[in-house]
Amino acid sequence: MEFLNRRNFFDIVLKTAIASGMAGVFAQQLRAQPSGLNLLIPFTNGTKPLIDYFNKHYGIIINITHYKNNDELLRIVIGKKIRFDLILMNGSETTQFIKHDYVVPLNYKFLKNLDNIDIKNNRNFYDEKIKYVVPLFGYHIGLGTNQKTHRINGWENIFEKPLIRSDGAQMRTDWLNDAGMMFRIALLHLNMNMLDPTIDEINEAKKFMLSTKKNINSISNLSGVANLTGNTSDLAVASNATILYNQVDDPALDFIIPAGGLIREDTVAFISSLSDNIPASHALIDLLLSPLVAKNLSESYFVQSLNKETLKIISSQNVNNNIIYPKKSKIYQARPFNESTATEIQNAWSEIYG
DSSP states (O other): OGGGOOSSHHHHHHHHHHHHTHHHHHHHHHHTOTTOEEEEESOOSSOHHHHHHHHHHHOOOEEEEEOSSHHHHHHHHHHTSSOOSEEEEEGGGOHHHHHTTOBOOOOGGGOTTGGGBOTTTSOOSSOTTOSSEEEEEEEEEEEEESOTTSOOOSGGGGTTOOOBOTTSOBOOEEEESOHHHHHHHHHHHTTSOSSSOOHHHHHHHHHHHHHHGGGOSEEETTTTHHHHHTTSOSEEEEEHHHHHHHHTTOTTOEEEOOTTOEEEEEEEEEEBTTOSOHHHHHHHHHHHHSHHHHHHHHHHHTOEEOBHHHHHHSOHHHHTOTTTSOSSSOEEEOOOOOHHHHHHHHHHHHHHHO
């Protein structure tokens, strides 16, 4: 979900809400709770405008805590030191939160924009009936590079077939510090069961990654984009949204659709079972689902809209971009692992990353 790490994510939400009159409705829900709204989100920038606006105009407090990766997220939530209201994260990682009752059922009467979600064309496997988790955006994991002149074929180039640069040096390659995603990629590349791997398949993928780890430059929390833009790496596991966003300032960046296929992931929101402000949490989700807010976020961050009403008003340049909406590529949805598989993968990743 690193594509959300922007300087003005909430600034766009805020400006759209003010212009459309939705900010006042959201504020009415917040006024009922003196403690304000506690958000747990994966990005560190762009939150100050939202906090300042509602504090200045409505006297409302919004508290925001950030996390770097899924492991840290789980530690924060299980620790229960803060009673979070709303949490944003990857859809494929949510089932353990649902299973352990860290979420509350959604109240549809507070979500008038929920019907805008295009479930038919964007099937999710983490909460198919949307009882607890609301999908907000879609994006795809592939390869990012700053070496446009080189032919990059696919996943093999981050594993056993590293490429050589024009100066004769080996391409500096970054993996992603995400156990689930890296094992999905390795299993896909090895033609194994990416959706429900056996213990033997996990061990085979682990051995494969341990044997090819010598070919990588680093393991990055930000999909290697900072290293790509800083020219300290040449090839990285990355989301399409991250590369397209940074490409605006760094035209040397390019997103490669691997021959073996892309992995699709969703950014989702859910309300914590410890929430003291369930109505306002619903109001913020509904704000993010509103067609105009979803349009502005999709166009600004090059993410795939899951909103039927947004797709009617979004720019043709966005919809027709084959990197954002890949039409002919193989796409594999990142489905949740069961708890025992997730534990095996996390333990295996500790051996690889450690």
